[in-house]
Amino acid sequence: MDFRIGSVNFDNVKIPLLWGKKAILSHSSGVLSVIDLSGEVADPQIVADEPWDEIEYTEKEDGFIVYENDIQSYFYSPARKIFRDLTGRLPECELGKDFTRIGTNKISGGMVSGFGVGIGVSESGFFMGGPVPEGLASLKL
Numbered sequence: 001m002d003f004r005i006g007s008v009n010f011d012n013v014k015i016p017l018l019w020g021k022k023a024i025l026s027h028s029s030g031v032l033s034v035i036d037l038s039g040e041v042a043d044p045q046i047v048a049d050e051p052w053d054e055i056e057y058t059e060k061e062d063g064f065i066v067y068e069n070d071i072q073s074y075f076y077s078p079a080r081k082i083f084r085d086l087t088g089r090l091p092e093c094e095l096g097k098d099f100t101r102i103g104t105n106k107i108s109g110g111m112v113s114g115f116g117v118g119i120g121v122s123e124s125g126f127f128m129g130g131p132v133p134e135g136l137a138s139l140k141l
Contacts, residue, residue: 003118005032006081006100011113014132015139018120019083020090023139032081032095036068037136049078089123102126 002009003016005026010016017024021038027048034046044052045066051057056067063077065086075084081095091103100107102121107128112118116132 006095006107007098007109008100008107008118009111010118011111013112013114013118014116016112016118017093017095018117018133019093020085020121020123021136024083024093024095031078034066034076034083035139037139039137042137042139046076090121091126093121 001013002011003013003026004010005016005024008016015023016026021036022045023035023037023042025033025035027033029048031049032046033044033048036043036045043054045055046052051064051066056070057064058067060075061077062079063075063082065075066073072086074086076082083093083095085092092101094101098108100119102119105126107119112129115129117130118128120127120130120133
């Protein structure tokens with residue numbers, strides 16, 4: 001699939017941004033969707049910048065907090081395109097129009113092509129271009 005998130009183009013990539021065990025996908029209009037891949041089945045959490053019907057969430061500031069197992073998991077601001085892990089394990093991601101910020105690191109422009117994962121973010125850092133990690137639910141679009 002082909003995606004554009006911020007200033008990065010993803011060509012023939014299965015998951016453009018893997019934030020922990022969540023696939024972040026973009027739509028042509030610029031809105032984002034988040035699919036949780038941690039279980040046996042891929043579960044949508046955010047679809048087109050809106051919380052999916054079956055998740056627990058609360059509104060906060062210019063976005064919302066998504067709960068998993070009654071615990072605050074992450075905050076997402078559709079207006080600012082910011083993802084903040086509320087468990088403290090993953091670096092914050094900002095998907096700006098001219099850059100992608102992961103923690104304090106910025107990526108501006110570029111293309112990732114032909115990989116399972118375009119940008120992968122984990123507790124220990126991030127990578128560009130790599131295979132889809134084992135143990136994740138299959139993402140079918």
